[in-house]
Amino acid sequence: MTPTRRRAALSAVVAALLALFAAACGSSDEEAATAAPESGQTSSKAEAAVATYRDYLEENADLLVVETKPFVAAVVAGNLAEAKSLYAPPRIPYERIEPVADTFGSLDPRIDARENDVAAGEFEGFHRIEKALWEEGTTQGMAPVAEQLQKDVEALAAKVKTVDPRAVDVANGAVALLGEVSASKITGEEERYSHIDLVDFEANVEGSEAAFEAVKPLLDETDPELSGEIEAHFKMVFAALEPYRRGNGFVSYTELTPADTRRLAQAIDTLAEELSQVPAAIAPAEES
């Protein structure tokens, strides 16, 4: 607590001093003239950052629709084993862009709610089918749920493509994706029947990295040191996941010991703490 309070107090002092300094010196036209072209450059960098991230959103929205189709087909056909094997692929693009999906009111709960997130009778989407496949061991009764899911992901994909964020929103999204990991993946609550939580974990981190990479050119300008630290910490998190990789997926969450989850959670917290400084750090580059 104390260092944080002190940091806040210090930065207030610095701000006050700067204001005093500016007031004492006045701002010469010369200074304003040299500042202007620079700000023009950064603004186009901000636009480029947003464009890069929008491409990523679009790509994953399309992938979500494409990967959901064979899964839905297997469920409708009543092919339990195939449905189980096709459950993870559509989860990946969804988890990569989750904070954006989250903003569309009722669509997100219809697609991704967990049983206890919603009122009884409103439980549908991926996790309703997940429960049927793994816990109930059947596809019975799931055909309409699967067909609705396909419609919902298509509606979501269309909406995702209309999103027009600012660069700071993209940076905030990178932090929010790691919040998703901390809140529900590392605890095994997200995929509580299939236990593929580490698949979601990696997808959240990939989405976070993509958002970070999009705004990185802005950060390289304002705080290259922070930028370097974050890149290193992303590598650290992916490296921490490696021991658990099996084939094109991961070990079941149930195989993780408290020491395993603790190591992963700490890696995420370290990265997220650094990442949370990005929005404020790039704001000057975006606004000017």
Add this chain to the structure above:
Amino acid sequence: MISRRRLLASAGVGAAAVGLGGGGLLAGHRLAEASEGGTGIVPFYGDHQAGIGTPAQDRLHFATFDLLTEDPAELRELLRSWTVAAAEASAGEMVGNVNEVPLAPPDDTGETVGLLPSSLTVTFGFGPSLFEKPGLGLAGKRPAVLQQLPPLPADELDPAQSGGDLCVQACADDPQVAFHAVRNLARIGRGLVAMRWSQLGFGRTSTTSRSQDTPRNLMGMKDGTANIRAEDSEAMDRFVWVGREGPAWMRGGSYLVARRIRMLLEVWDRAPLQDQERTIGRHKYSGAPLDGRDEFEPLPLEAERNGHPLIPRDAHVRLASARENGGARILRRGYSFTDGVDESLGELEAGLFFISFQRDPEQFVAIQRRLGSMDALNEYIKHVGSALFAVPRGAQPGGYVGEALFS
């Protein structure tokens, strides 16, 4: 009467102690020493149990118990003994009357000797499961509204930190005094009850009196700005105290909801200030509504900016406000807690031990249904424990808490 303070000052005070009354498993009841230090004593006896409408103290020890007997006579004796001991501890006296017999373990465990009464309040409640024990024969006395809380959206409940046949809420300005009360009640009840779970709270997060400043919760936000104040007797009667709608033994009582709310503090701490403020709907430092200056300004729920509500639709204060809940209000009396480290995450095991009192549990259920499904705060919290208790009306000297349940 053995005052804990005076015991220190003079030796052999036990011989001079005058026991008043008698009966019960252990000791006779003793009258409070109102003159002790002049301050810091909240009367135990009264129309309402203390610890609801009395000013919230800084520390909490809350415990629930499983009843091990189905003999109603034993339950009555337990409640009688608990009442006597709670009254003694509240008055700053030692519990029991065998405290200076060399060959006997003292009745009182002793850790509060020399400590002030510290405004201790001890509040007892009965869980729905108490009324489901056939041997007790209480089914006919069960209030219709005393049912297990229904599953609520976003619950992640741990059964080991939920429920209980009986509860004890001990609040004091000194944590050792609160601990002492629960410890001694558990000891008195040994063989009849087993502690199911307990929670220490280290800082009050609500204001229940106009004489108190609004405290901050672990998110650094002022909590309970719009809480009911005990001085508002009209609101207390309307929203907190059970009236004629309840069975006779509950009139003047209330329903206690306890929710162990784990805060994902690591996630919260990395949210930008403006996101934190929009999540709650208030400014972090002043506690004022967004765009406001004063903590106690009314919430501008109708105000818009650029076509969007000034207080976001999913802001906590909006969804929890009386206006958005058909006028329903509850009395909050929660505490911050930490239980060290979550060993599987290496993160702080901390949050809010939410306690609310209401005339009907449905007041809480309706509010939490909305919060659980829509609150922006859900990104940062998890409800991991839950319990509901009927808190009977207060006892009078010579009587005991819950006595009317058996008449």
